[in-house]
Amino acid sequence: xxNVEQHPSTLSVQEGDSAVIKCTYSDSxxxxxxxxxxxxxxxxxxxxxxxxxxxxxxxxxxAVTLNKTAKHFSLHITETQPEDSAVYxxxxxxxGSSASKIIFGSGTRLSIRP
Amino acid sequence: xxxxSQSPSNKVTEKGKDVELRCDPISGHTALYWYRQRLGQGLExxxxxxxxxxxxxxxxxxxxxxxERTGESVSTLxIQRTQQEDSAVYxxxxxxxxGSYGYTFGSGTRLTVV
Numbered sequence: 747x748x749n750v751e752q753h754p755s756t757l758s759v760q761e762g763d764s765a766v767i768k769c770t771y772s773d774s775x776x777x778x779x780x781x782x783x784x785x786x787x788x789x790x791x792x793x794x795x796x797x798x799x800x801x802x803x804x805x806x807x808x809a810v811t812l813n814k815t816a817k818h819f820s821l822h823i824t825e826t827q828p829e830d831s832a833v834y835x836x837x838x839x840x841x842g843s844s845a846s847k848i849i850f851g852s853g854t855r856l857s858i859r860p
Numbered sequence: 861x862x863x864x865s866q867s868p869s870n871k872v873t874e875k876g877k878d879v880e881l882r883c884d885p886i887s888g889h890t891a892l893y894w895y896r897q898r899l900g901q902g903l904e905x906x907x908x909x910x911x912x913x914x915x916x917x918x919x920x921x922x923x924x925x926x927x928e929r930t931g932e933s934v935s936t937l938x939i940q941r942t943q944q945e946d947s948a949v950y951x952x953x954x955x956x957x958x959g960s961y962g963y964t965f966g967s968g969t970r971l972t973v974v
Contacts, residue, residue, distance in 0.1 A: 789965040789966065789967050790965050791965070795962055847905075847916055848963060853902045
């Protein structure tokens with residue numbers, strides 16, 4: 747089955763700097779890769795996703811890149827702000843497959859230093 | 861409804877008692893997941909329902925845990941003879957078309973076993 751590994755487990759960056767979180771997956775059938783942000787005491791919320799037919803997707807300060815050959819994908823946050831402090835989870839699934847199950851990484855706790 | 865609804869939001873129970881947690885998915889969502897999240901930890905997969913297919917119960921930690929779903933509607937997670945280690949937030953997520961468009965989480969049930 748699918749296995750998703752996420753690094754680093756914790757990340758501290760200076761406000762205004764960039765943050766990068768990396769994930770690898772094992773199942774070549776995976777074709778959908780969402781990222782979730784979970785603020786303290788709140789539910790995880792989808793912030794961006796990418797499908798395997800594209801290599802990069804951007805939404806304002808957030809971007810995700812996908813390397814299908816290497817089976818890894820990354821979240822990039824530029825010009826970080828205090829409100830970016832949260833736990834971020836990557837995930838992978840074979841969307842459209844009846845046997846698909848979304849698998850989450852173990853999470854990255856991002857702290858933005860003022 | 862507009863989102864995934866979980867009830868109760870908080871539950872305190874005595875060790876040894878049974879509890880039932882409820883999840884109302886977004887209307888039309890065929891996929892439904894239950895996750896457990898202990899304090900400061902990641903998302904622990906419990907069970908996955910997809911339409912009328914047999915559920916994937918591979919994440920249930922013991923036979924004290926069970927879940928049901930009627931068609932593509934409400935799901936209940938039952939924990940029998942609760943133990944202190946069952947204390948956690950139990951999150952439900954639903955999605956459509958085998959996750960083609962991402963998953964939405966409910967706000968969770970915080971279970972405390974005393």
